Amino acid sequence: MSPQSFREKLIAAWERSGSLLCVGLDPDPAKLPLADVADFNIKIIEATADLVCAYKPNVAFYEALGPERGYAALRKTLAAIPPHIVTIADAKRGDVAHTARAYVTAIFDDLGFDAATVNPYLGADSIEPWVERPEKGAIVVCRTSNPGGGDLQDLRVQTVGGARPLYEIVAERARAWDRHGNVGLVAGATYPGEMRRLRELCAEMPFLVPGIGAQRSRRHGAGRRREAEGGERVIEGDAERSSDLSVHAICGVGRRVGRTARGATPLHYTDAVGA
Amino acid sequence: MSPQSFREKLIAAWERSGSLLCVGLDPDPAKLPLADVADFNIKIIEATADLVCAYKPNVAFYEALGPERGYAALRKTLAAIPPHIVTIADAKRGDVAHTARAYVTAIFDDLGFDAATVNPYLGADSIEPWVERPEKGAIVVCRTSNPGGGDLQDLRVQTVGGARPLYEIVAERARAWDRHGNVGLVAGATYPGEMRRLRELCAEMPFLVPGIGAQRSRRHGAGRRREAEGGERVIEGDAERSSDLSVHAICGVGRRVGRTARGATPLHYTDAVGA
Numbered sequence: 001m002s003p004q005s006f007r008e009k010l011i012a013a014w015e016r017s018g019s020l021l022c023v024g025l026d027p028d029p030a031k032l033p034l035a036d037v038a039d040f041n042i043k044i045i046e047a048t049a050d051l052v053c054a055y056k057p058n059v060a061f062y063e064a065l066g067p068e069r070g071y072a073a074l075r076k077t078l079a080a081i082p083p084h085i086v087t088i089a090d091a092k093r094g095d096v097a098h099t100a101r102a103y104v105t106a107i108f109d110d111l112g113f114d115a116a117t118v119n120p121y122l123g124a125d126s127i128e129p130w131v132e133r134p135e136k137g138a139i140v141v142c143r144t145s146n147p148g149g150g151d152l153q154d155l156r157v158q159t160v161g162g163a164r165p166l167y168e169i170v171a172e173r174a175r176a177w178d179r180h181g182n183v184g185l186v187a188g189a190t191y192p193g194e195m196r197r198l199r200e201l202c203a204e205m206p207f208l209v210p211g212i213g214a215q216r217s218r219r220h221g222a223g224r225r226r227e228a229e230g231g232e233r234v235i236e237g238d239a240e241r242s243s244d245l246s247v248h249a250i251c252g253v254g255r256r257v258g259r260t261a262r263g264a265t266p267l268h269y270t271d272a273v274g275a
Numbered sequence: 276m277s278p279q280s281f282r283e284k285l286i287a288a289w290e291r292s293g294s295l296l297c298v299g300l301d302p303d304p305a306k307l308p309l310a311d312v313a314d315f316n317i318k319i320i321e322a323t324a325d326l327v328c329a330y331k332p333n334v335a336f337y338e339a340l341g342p343e344r345g346y347a348a349l350r351k352t353l354a355a356i357p358p359h360i361v362t363i364a365d366a367k368r369g370d371v372a373h374t375a376r377a378y379v380t381a382i383f384d385d386l387g388f389d390a391a392t393v394n395p396y397l398g399a400d401s402i403e404p405w406v407e408r409p410e411k412g413a414i415v416v417c418r419t420s421n422p423g424g425g426d427l428q429d430l431r432v433q434t435v436g437g438a439r440p441l442y443e444i445v446a447e448r449a450r451a452w453d454r455h456g457n458v459g460l461v462a463g464a465t466y467p468g469e470m471r472r473l474r475e476l477c478a479e480m481p482f483l484v485p486g487i488g489a490q491r492s493r494r495h496g497a498g499r500r501r502e503a504e505g506g507e508r509v510i511e512g513d514a515e516r517s518s519d520l521s522v523h524a525i526c527g528v529g530r531r532v533g534r535t536a537r538g539a540t541p542l543h544y545t546d547a548v549g550a
Contacts (some may be wrong), residue, residue: 148398
């Protein structure tokens with residue numbers, strides 16, 4: 001029997017949780033209410049594990065602790081995540097094939113992540129090591145919603161069908177790289193039309209959508225919460241980061257969820273296009 | 276007195292060594308003649324320190340050892356590099372500003388590198404944390420010579436002056452980001468015309484040029500060596516990697532060197548355009 005594919009694991013996690021929510025685990029020690037990063041993460045995981053389909057540590061925040069200490073905390077964090085929940089290394093790695101394989105060894109084999117975010121700028125052979133194993137997922141950075149996101153991503157590229165933004169070309173490349181159904185897109189689209197267009201290009205792909213909302217940590221007082229309403233307009237701006245919970249969504253066409261963190265406030269989050 | 280700028284350190288390293296050579300430290304434990312990665316690196320450093328202007332560990336190969344162990348070996352390696360030699364973290368990081376700052380903390384402050392390679396796909400605010408300190412360098416990935424390097428980098432972008440390849444636009448952005456003279460380019464140009472064009476766009480920048488040559492490790496027998504002759508055609512194909520020494524050059528306009536690793540074979544390396 002072949003192992004569970006990344007796609008199967010993601011679908012199972014969606015169905016079990018009834019949730020598209022992906023919680024970032026991006027600790028900033030200066031803001032943590034607990035001295036130990038892993039202990040803090042574990043409390044977040046315990047409080048949210050039934051409400052999310054995925055956790056997404058951004059490795060930068062662990063490297064910033066001093067990489068030896070930080071990766072030890074990350075490893076301890078990962079061990080506390082229930083095995084049915086998808087783990088995404090937000091690493092945005094991008095390097096030539098030989099080097100990409102070294103990153104794959106670190107992130108998939110040594111740390112045991114289910115998926116990673118990857119940068120497309122170095123092209124097909126830099127992505128291949130990430131996508132060749134169906135049980136692991138590669139989420140290609142396509143359109144980001146940071147202030148400089150459009151500097152390159154919105155450049156108009158000449159194609160036989162006319163000029164198109166670079167991020168659309170990246171989406172098409174990602175589709176071509178997706179032989180095993182294990183490729184996704186980081187789709188922090190700022191305008192609803194962009195998200196619709198990406199859905200047209202990559203109908204079946206999971207989209208990692210940043211900035212759906214943020215919930216302040218207990219230290220800062222609970223309850224500040226932003227919500228994304230259904231329909232096209234799902235982006236509420238950048239999530240608060242640091243010890244805040246940065247909440248992303250992983251969208252699939254036609255998927256809905258009816259509640260958000262802690263179940264208190266219905267989110268009525270709807271996939272941007274599919275629903 | 277302000278601290279030595281990155282540019283001043285690089286120029287001093289060029290002048291002291293009479294060399295543009297930058298040796299990669301990319302260990303593959305399966306190929307190492309010594310059990311300990313740091314011990315192996317230290318032997319390389321001892322054998323080459325008078326012949327190079329820079330060392331460039333690619334962090335992927337340390338993360339692949341298990342990041343806790345790998346970064347400890349990297350830290351021990353860095354401690355063995357004489358302080359006048361430039362250290363470049365080949366990390367190709369690229370993330371939004373808040374996250375880029377965490378990477379900067381790890382690579383510049385905690386590990387103490389002089390410079391890092393960075394990926395431009397997320398735009399200006401993702402680069403800003405890398406370039407805002409004159410004593411540290413940011414080497415922007417612009418044109419890479421891997422098989423997929425052209426997949427995005429060669430796309431024709433519409434500009435007011437006509438269609439131009441994406442990598443040229445990246446070079447121009449890098450110039451705009453370079454307020455402190457501490458920005459460089461990864462310029463693995465495959466064709467001499469590309470390198471000349473990048474020099475026209477960024478006349479004053481240091482270029483990190485991969486694949487100038489490779490020398491096999493002692494285990495594989497010494498002496499296999501490829502050389503790049505002067506003039507336009509500096510790229511000899513991808514360097515052999517792993518425990519091989521991957522030799523790059525850091526070019527500045529008009530700079531020449533007259534010898535290469537171990538001094539045995541004159542390289543007559545000449546900057547692609549400037550000399």
